Ligand SMILES: [Zn+2]
């Protein structure tokens with residue numbers, strides 16, 4: 309599996325971008341900054357988008373990608389958008405209402421795939437399992453497996469995601485977890501701090517017997533220096549690797 313992190317922060321400016329990443333050059337997970345980070349051919353090569361929830365920073369670039377595919381990809385099959393039903397409804401209502409932008413679902417540029425909690429399904433050769441996250445809006449993470457390789461992306465979440473992952477009965481070698489806030493802001497919003505991530509990782513270790521390799525994303529750009537220091541401390545305390553990828557980092561596992 310090859311993952312290219314397009315954005316790894318919770319905001320967007322010239323040097324950082326909303327959290328989203330591409331799997332094996334063909335599947336997107338979240339879409340806050342994908343159109344700004346992928347060239348046209350890369351956008352046309354996509355086969356599906358998996359959305360965790362309907363907050364703006366996770367869906368912002370969907371209209372731009374849909375328009376590019378509509379204008380340049382008439383030969384392509386419609387691209388699947390996977391999300392919870394309520395998230396799909398929000399996306400249609402607010403991004404593709406036919407007024408502020410075209411309804412690319414009606415034009416058959418995009419098609420919906422409804423994600424159901426805990427129900428695994430096959431997509432393009434991957435086994436995908438939606439797992440409930442804890443957030444202000446309905447939100448899911450995705451556990452993805454193929455040929456003995458696996459990762460789990462939490463989407464936006466507060467503490468409790470590990471318990472939900474454990475309930476799924478799955479294992480993950482790689483964990484892409486949100487870690488938005490510095491420790492001093494614990495409990496102010498439904499996001500994780502480094503120390504809260506540590507507690508979740510300890511639960512996963514007890515359950516599966518090993519720590520996954522962790523990539524912390526959705527970091528607050530404003531608090532970046534403190535978050536990086538605090539994550540390094542957690543990494544040292546647990547004696548396991550926790551990486552903080554920057555934009556356009558590529559990993560393979
Ligand atoms: Zn959110």
Ligand SMILES: [Zn+2]
Nearest residue numbers: 318363365464
């Ligand atoms: Zn977010």
